[in-house]
Amino acid sequence: MDPFTSAVLAATLLAVWSYVTYIAVRRGVRDGLLDKERDAAKNAADSVR
Numbered sequence: 001m002d003p004f005t006s007a008v009l010a011a012t013l014l015a016v017w018s019y020v021t022y023i024a025v026r027r028g029v030r031d032g033l034l035d036k037e038r039d040a041a042k043n044a045a046d047s048v049r
Helices: 003-048
Strands: none
Touching: none
C-alpha cells in the first residue's frame, strides 16, 4: 500500500471513529438529561402526595 493510500485510509477511519464517538456521546448526554428530568418529575409528584 503506498503512503497516499495509507494516509487516505487513516483519515477516513479517524473521521468515522470521530463521528461514531460524537453520536454516542451526544446520545448518552441526551439520555442522561432525560433521566434527570424524569427523576425530577417523579420526585415532584411524590412530594405532592
